[in-house]
Amino acid sequence: MQIVLINPPNCGRSIPEEEFGITSLKMIFRGEPLALEVLAGNLPGHAVRIVDLKADPEGLDALLAEGPDPDLIGFTAVTCEANTVIKLAEKIKGAYARPPVIVVGGHHASSDPGYFHRPFIDYVVVGLGKLSFRLLVDALAEGGVPADIPGVLRVLPGGPLAPIQRKYAFEDLVDDQAPRYDLVQAHRDKYVMSGVGGKVGFVATAFGCTHCCSFCSIPAMTGGRYLSHSVEAIIRDIGLLTDIPLIRFVDANTFGDPEVAERLAEAILRLGVRKKIVADVRADTVVANPALMRLWHAAGLAAVVIGFEEIDDARLARMNKRSSLDKNLAALHILAEIGIRVIGDFIISPDYDHADFERLARFIDSSPIALPIPSILTPIPGTPLYRQLAGELTITDLDYYTFSNAVLPTKLAKKDFYTLYSDLMKHLHQHLTKS
Numbered sequence: 001m002q003i004v005l006i007n008p009p010n011c012g013r014s015i016p017e018e019e020f021g022i023t024s025l026k027m028i029f030r031g032e033p034l035a036l037e038v039l040a041g042n043l044p045g046h047a048v049r050i051v052d053l054k055a056d057p058e059g060l061d062a063l064l065a066e067g068p069d070p071d072l073i074g075f076t077a078v079t080c081e082a083n084t085v086i087k088l089a090e091k092i093k094g095a096y097a098r099p100p101v102i103v104v105g106g107h108h109a110s111s112d113p114g115y116f117h118r119p120f121i122d123y124v125v126v127g128l129g130k131l132s133f134r135l136l137v138d139a140l141a142e143g144g145v146p147a148d149i150p151g152v153l154r155v156l157p158g159g160p161l162a163p164i165q166r167k168y169a170f171e172d173l174v175d176d177q178a179p180r181y182d183l184v185q186a187h188r189d190k191y192v193m194s195g196v197g198g199k200v201g202f203v204a205t206a207f208g209c210t211h212c213c214s215f216c217s218i219p220a221m222t223g224g225r226y227l228s229h230s231v232e233a234i235i236r237d238i239g240l241l242t243d244i245p246l247i248r249f250v251d252a253n254t255f256g257d258p259e260v261a262e263r264l265a266e267a268i269l270r271l272g273v274r275k276k277i278v279a280d281v282r283a284d285t286v287v288a289n290p291a292l293m294r295l296w297h298a299a300g301l302a303a304v305v306i307g308f309e310e311i312d313d314a315r316l317a318r319m320n321k322r323s324s325l326d327k328n329l330a331a332l333h334i335l336a337e338i339g340i341r342v343i344g345d346f347i348i349s350p351d352y353d354h355a356d357f358e359r360l361a362r363f364i365d366s367s368p369i370a371l372p373i374p375s376i377l378t379p380i381p382g383t384p385l386y387r388q389l390a391g392e393l394t395i396t397d398l399d400y401y402t403f404s405n406a407v408l409p410t411k412l413a414k415k416d417f418y419t420l421y422s423d424l425m426k427h428l429h430q431h432l433t434k435s
């Protein structure tokens with residue numbers, strides 16, 4: 001089959017920009033479409049292209065103008081991209097005399113599959129799709145009507161498209177098939193990590209999470225399981241990113257299985273893999289495993305991303321973060337001592353007032369966090385937070401679900417809230433240039 005996988009363009013909208021002329025808060029995503037490269041890796045025997053509309057905004061026009069016509073087009077989408085994908089699907093269906101089958105997967109499809117019950121979409125893939133998408137493609141190539149493929153929902157007019165329960169296992173990772181990094185080689189210079197420096201390559205070492213922070217959609221992608229790739233597969237993938245000095249492990253929780261993490265670090269050291277590595281880690285994992293962090297520093301771990309989220313225990317408990325301010329401070333201390341830089345994620349609640357913004361700025365100023373990244377609390381459909389707050393949403397247009405808009409009522413007047421948020425970002429930028 002002729003298969004095209006499409007990464008949607010940067011398309012999220014910004015309230016601070018549209019309503020108050022504050023242009024500095026628009027969310028721009030950079031980085032390669034690893035999810036599509038991973039899917040492509042399990043499609044040997046088919047002709048596969050990736051169109052990355054973030055790196056190449058004119059890529060769709062080029063696709064429509066040039067042959068060969070695709071048999072199937074697959075989209076990935078996070079929540080703020082869902083509406084754009086629906087519009088692109090409509091455009092594509094109307095552009096070909098023999099319209100391709102349209103499939104949507106990724107985060108939003110997994111957490112809210114019913115949203116894609118639209119006339120121009122044929123299938124929705126829920127959760128880890130590397131194996132199920134392959135089964136769907138093979139069934140279509142054989143001319144059949146795919147049925148009973150775990151995680152694959154057929155969009156039928158008038159039919160239901162409800163969230164489904166499915167089980168996930170190591171087999172879903174199709175560990176022996178490497179991502180098709182070659183399919184985005186033309187854009188490699190555009191894949192950079194701001195604030196850390198230079199060209200970056202993405203590698204997945206694991207999927208899912210066994211924690212259940214209320215705002216997070218990751219655990220649902222694997223039914224709450226944590227599935228690690230084999231050490232051999234991870235080393236293979238790093239090796240494919242030749243000439244890329246910086247590797248970003250894009251798993252949301254890289255050290256979720258400390259035993260696998262230890263074996264991976266040892267393999268990197270033994271094989272002399274010389275790359276700078278950035279990975280996510282929980283603060284409590286750092287505190288419980290300082291020796292592991294030291295080993296990883298030796299293996300190239302230059303920076304970690306930690307979701308501190310909040311700076312008081314009551315708010316952390318409300319998010320079901322299962323951590324504490326003391327643990328966050330202890331983790332910062334350990335990492336500073338080892339020499340690992342910290343990129344800190346913080347979540348600004350819409351109920352923040354002047355004092356809360358000031359307190360957060362003071363906390364960051366006094367901490368060794370190299371790159372603080374505050375975003376706005378956003379209930380993503382499918383998460384526990386969404387179930388809790390759906391009735392309070394003031395904005396339901398998913399274009400605004402970029403983590404830089406308040407979609408819940410703010411305690412402060414909206415303009416004051418966004419002005420303080422923008423001031424905080426400017427202040428943190430100074431923090432960054434000083435550190």
Ligand code: SF4
Pocket residue numbers: 208209210211212213216217218219252253282307
């Ligand atoms: S925020 Fe991190 S620790 Fe919490 S559920 Fe998501 S991936 Fe897991």
